[in-house]
Amino acid sequence: MTSDSQGFGKGCHLHLIDGSAFIFRAYHALPPLTRKSDGIPIGAVAGFCNMLWKYVSDQNGSDAPTHVAVIFDHSSKTFRNEIYPEYKANRPELPEDLRPQFPLTREATRAFNIACIETEGFEADDIIAALSCKARDAGGAVTIISSDKDLMQLVGQGVNMLDPIKGKEIGPDEVAEKFGVGPDRVVDVQALAGDSVDNVPGAPGIGIKTAALLINEFGDLESLLSRAEEIKQPKRRQTLIDHAEQIRISKRLVQLDCDTPLDFTLESLEVRDPQADALLEFLAQMEFRTLTARVAEKLGAEAPAVVSAPPAETAAAPELPAMGADGYERVSDREALDRWIAEIALAGHVAIDTETTGLDEMQAELVGVSLSIRAGRACYIPVGHVEGDGDLFGATGRVAGQMDASEVLEALKPVLEDPAILKIGQNVKYDWKIFARHGIRMTPIADTMLMSYALNAGTHNHGMDELAERYLGHKCIPIKELIGSGKSQIGFAQVAIDKATPYAAEDAEVTLRLWQHFAPVLHAERVTTVYETLERPMVPVLADMEMAGIRVDGETLKRMSNAFAQKMAQLEDEIHELAGEKFNVGSPKQLGEILFDKMGLAGGKQGKTGAYSTSADVLEDLAAEGHDLPARILDWRQVSKLKSTYTDALQSHVNPETGRVHTSYSIAGAQTGRLASTDPNLQNIPVRSEEGRRIREAFVATPGHRLVSLDYSQIELRILAHVADIPALKQAFRDGIDIHAMTASQMFGVPVEGMDPMIRRQAKAINFGVIYGISGYGLSRNLRIPRSEAQAFINTYFERFPEIRAYMDKTVADAKEAGYVRTLFGRRINTPGINQSGPAAGGARRAAINAPIQGAAADIIRRAMIRMPEAIRDLPARMLLQVHDELVFEVEEGATEELIAAARQVMEVAAEPVVKLAVPLVVDAGIGMNWAEAH
DNA sequence: ACGCTCACG
């Protein structure tokens, strides 16, 4: 197998293996295997080694290579991103359990004694191109082991390709079959046709067929572009004239670079026999039993013992050490920290948790960091523990034996930013923000809370204590044991380090174990894509939004609050007057007694507590009968709500440093995929009433800026039209007509023109009712009509739109069968209550009907948000808020139109390319100095 | 700690 080392030339045969393609193929072809002894993901490495072994075993004929190399991609950013920033922009993020396997695939290649090549800033394709050119120029033959169509331009004159799966050779004929042109014109065709996978734009509306036709007619791309006027088809002609520049850019993107610098010689790629001991040692270390045995037999060597826990007798979880079995280490000096960092680099992953002085990530200070790499072992690095109670007399001082926070952060920064090291957290957005305030953008990340959410939404919540108990059978140390509760509660900084260490280290270890538990389950339950595309990428996006905050004018709120206080006092006087006695207007109990016992109005008892209901609809009914007191109460309640929840509470949320309000979004809070906003909730700022809407005037743009709001129009109804496949509804949305008027017209047989607003209102209520899993009772209450009438409406509706009934029935049946429903994008929402009987069954049924619709809308805006930072990167604009179907931006005043164009585009195509909706998504936009104006 | 009420989509 060894050739003389005279140099690479005639008679030599170079094999170039597309390593990255091998890895992805291996990853997707195999179930998510983990290494028995420690649970790290190893499936892609296993597949990679199998493929490599098969390759090596096959090379023994007369056409065996004299030289061989495996080429890998080094990083995602290459010179092509300089030419076109969007290049490969819509690639999904790497699966988190794949990235840590990358270093191992390099090791594997070396273990096979094959040259392993990667170059910073270049794609594997470019290195393959350069090597092919060089080898061909030297008179040798080249075989590229890959089926990547982007490499087909290299075929010809001694270079061919080999599809490693089909074992099929790809020569000039096969290339011509695929592209309609010879290999030398492949780039021209690709430049025209573009590539949605790599996000090469190409010419809109032109695919490979048309591109080949044009190139064959005009000879080459430049001739085509310079003589575009001669194209007969007017539309095609115009497209090529309009997009000439874009097409030229596309060509530069697809054209592989034969001049890629190489810091090694062809000679160095000479085929070497595998060294049995090195290869077998690696395979045994990976615990690949079958392959180790097979290789040992073939090489005539003795197979080393594969040491790991023997296969479990049942399918139970692998044997793991007990919690903390190998100790929780307190790290107090640089030497110890460096030891951990070295271990992390070796492992390729680390579970991490931060302890801070408070729960508000915008203000909390770092107190300590805990790390865990494997089950049974973790450490805690205290940095901010203090002694004394911090008051004037017991002045606080730093506890001795801690590293400085700055030194720890400086040491951890390379780890936290290392693309080859996965950082695993539980609710990692919290820790991400803490580090971001110290100039560290942590990446890549995994989040056990989000893994659980992707799997278990609808079944249970996803807090660490809950997950630890359910999946690890472990009860976490309650935080209360450290900081107490109520009045005597202390901050984490005041906790003694000896007590903090086991608590904090345990959190990191639990996180690590949860990650190991969930990683294989995500695949098995088919929610990996949801986790990778809809959950994990939200973390940095939301963290940035939350840290940006929105400017709130405290003075305006204060003025409003005073006005509200006056109005409340005035209303209270009137109310007491009408009631004939003084009482607490804010007490439903006292109010109920006044209304129903004392005044004897009609309205029954409700609820288990036996209290009268005094809710708005009860009071509205009474007011409609002409009673003044309930009407005044309603007024008072509105003002009271505005004052307490909005003007007063909001002021307390203005961050003193930034002068802005920083909400926190929970990614895993709602069952359906929606976000939830807390502290404060900025997703329920008043808008429906004139008075309430004025609160939004206090949400202002910073000077020189504007607030811009973009919202999806009728997104849930559009999704309903698509998923239930309702022709009339789809057509109406395509035609852009008033959907509620159309519904009314279909139901009641009246023309849209000059329609009675009442009729339209009823149709609108029915449309919404459908989304919620309509019932006659619910509709009758909403519309305040007799139940029989409401039921008749619903019957008519189902007659006119029979597909809706079919959709609802099918959704419920699916839920009963599977125990969950899925959105268009694969998000899984579990429906544990669906097979119950009794009153609860109705609720579960309606929730199951609603979830795929509400959830798909949530998925779509998530997709838009994830793409948004890149789309507005060059604009002076920031995304600040999300309100389910609305995104709010802050933009420099000169750039509002540009922002709207860019953001609208992202939002309108957000479902693609995964889902091509049968209806358009329409986005409305508004601009203003404040949120009231912009909405 | 829990229920009621009400703000939003």
Next chain:
DNA sequence: GACGTACGTGAGCGTA
């Protein structure tokens, strides 16, 4: 035939 329901949230307040 009766049961009680519109779907999804979070916050403030009163009450126990």
